[in-house]
Structure formats: structure tokens, C-alpha cells
Amino acid sequence: MSSDPDKLIAKADKLTKLSLTRWSADWKSATVLYEQAANAFRLSKKHEKAKEAFEKASKGQEMLSSPWDAAKHMESAATVAKELGNWREVADFYRRASELYIECGRSQPASDALAKGARALEDALPEDAVKLYIDACETLEEDGKEQMAFDLYRAAASVYLKLEMYTDAATVLLRWALAADKCNATHSQCKAYLSAIIVYLYAHDFQQAEKCHNDCCQIEAFLNSDQNRCANKLLSAYSDGDVEEIKRVAQSSTISNLDHAIIRHARKLPMGDVTSLKGAAPEEEPLDEDDLT
Numbered sequence: 001m002s003s004d005p006d007k008l009i010a011k012a013d014k015l016t017k018l019s020l021t022r023w024s025a026d027w028k029s030a031t032v033l034y035e036q037a038a039n040a041f042r043l044s045k046k047h048e049k050a051k052e053a054f055e056k057a058s059k060g061q062e063m064l065s066s067p068w069d070a071a072k073h074m075e076s077a078a079t080v081a082k083e084l085g086n087w088r089e090v091a092d093f094y095r096r097a098s099e100l101y102i103e104c105g106r107s108q109p110a111s112d113a114l115a116k117g118a119r120a121l122e123d124a125l126p127e128d129a130v131k132l133y134i135d136a137c138e139t140l141e142e143d144g145k146e147q148m149a150f151d152l153y154r155a156a157a158s159v160y161l162k163l164e165m166y167t168d169a170a171t172v173l174l175r176w177a178l179a180a181d182k183c184n185a186t187h188s189q190c191k192a193y194l195s196a197i198i199v200y201l202y203a204h205d206f207q208q209a210e211k212c213h214n215d216c217c218q219i220e221a222f223l224n225s226d227q228n229r230c231a232n233k234l235l236s237a238y239s240d241g242d243v244e245e246i247k248r249v250a251q252s253s254t255i256s257n258l259d260h261a262i263i264r265h266a267r268k269l270p271m272g273d274v275t276s277l278k279g280a281a282p283e284e285e286p287l288d289e290d291d292l293t
Helices: 005-016 027-043 047-063 067-084 087-103 107-121 126-141 146-162 166-182 186-202 206-216 226-239 243-250 260-266
Strands: none
Touching (some): 027 047, 087 126, 107 126, 107 146, 126 146, 166 186
16 A cells, blocks of 8 residues: 555545445545545645645544544644644634534533633634633533633633733633532632632722622622632722722732732732722612602
8 A cells, every 4th residue: 555645645535436436435444544644744744734634534534423533633633723823723623623522422522622722822813712711611511510611711811811801801700700609619719709809900990890799799608708808908998099008908818829810910909090989989879759668
């Protein structure tokens, strides 16, 4: 048998095409040839041809009802696409690999494939990377594996912070807290809540930070936590317009135990002028004469 990968591809293609003399495709023989060609192309650093060969090998394994092997080849195609800097293909290939793992009933490798794609895209297509991270989280959560999604939520929040999309970062942190709540990971839940409050303060949205804090305090685990005590001190310092106290709380051990991306932002507090907050009382709702409560 020829070891020339181009000839292997040509032979494999011929085996999969129907003709007057070939009434059924020989996917088993063709797939072996595609796999041999893909590895040969990769070794000789012919990346474009290797990528196409891995795609064909993946298709072959699908035709042979082997989604696991098809997914592995699709991940290999994604790796080669990354070498080529074909970022859209990287995303597409990892998504397809994830779908194939789901066909096998395997949520963990399905999530891992999406996470690999996300990490590959963080610099080139950060917004696409975040979507992949979120989808990776959801893949695990649908299988009741919330605890395995924690690092992915952290990574997604970190990308949003780099993009200066602070509301989105806080939303992801709150989603992480919800996932932590579902698996009784109280410490992680409280850290995620405090992190979200810090992100709102960094965005100089004191009102949203306060609202977020009030919502979080409905959760008993947070209400009695060190993270809540830290949040209270931080918000009180903001209300007092006390810059030095804000800086002091930002250096506290409670904040030092948060994720690095959050710590970096907390250390820069306060952002903007906080003296205008001093003595500002919340607006009272107008009296409703019909409300007798």
C-alpha cells in the first residue's frame, strides 16, 4: 500500500463514491486510509491537508456509527485549524466534537471540547470564547454536574472583565453562585456573590451593587458569611464616601481569597468619585393612600 498521503486520500475518496461498478461505499476501508493520511500530513506539517483529512476521517467514523472516534478526529481537526489561525473553524470543529460526545452520552468530554475551543479563542475571538465557556457550563449542568462547571464560570467572568463588559461579568458570577447553591458548595457561592458586588462597584454602579447585595442577603448562607461582612464594610465605606476605608477593605483577607481577576479589580477600588454618595439617602416611594398596610 502506498504511504503517500495524497494517494491515500484519493483511494479513500474513490471507496466512498458510488458508481456503476460500486453500489455501496466502503467507509470502513476509506476511514482507515483517511486516518493514515491525516497523521502523515500532520507529521509533515501540511496543516491544511491534515485538517481536511481529519474532517474526512471524522465523517467516516460517523458513517460507521462511532461518534466517539468521530469526535476525537474532529478535535484533531480543531487543533490543526488552531495552528493555521482559522479561528472560526476552531470554534465550529470543537462545537461539532462536543455534539458527537453528547451522542455518546458523555457530558464531561463534551464540555471539555467546548472549553478547549474557548481557551483557544480567548485572544482572537473573546466574545465567541465566552459563549463556548457558557455552553460548556450548561452542558455539565444539564447532566447534574454543576460543581465541575466552577472553573469554566471563573474563566468566562475573567474574559468579560478583560472586555470591560462588567454587567455580563457580574451576571456570569451570579450564575456560578446559583450552580454552587445547587450542589451545596456554600463557600464558592458566597465568594461568587461578593465577586459580583465588587464588579458592580468597579463599574462605578453603586446602586446596582447595593441591589445585588440586598438580593444576595435573601440567601441565609450568604447572610451569615465572612463574604457578606466584607460586602457590608465595603458598601458602608462607599456610603460614607470614605476612600481610605474602601482601600483598606479591598486589602482584606476575605477579598484576597477571591479569584485573581477579581482581586486585581478590587485593589483598584474606588473607581470614580465616591464623595457624592456620602449622606445620599435612598429615595422613598410616594405614599399610596389606598395602601392600608
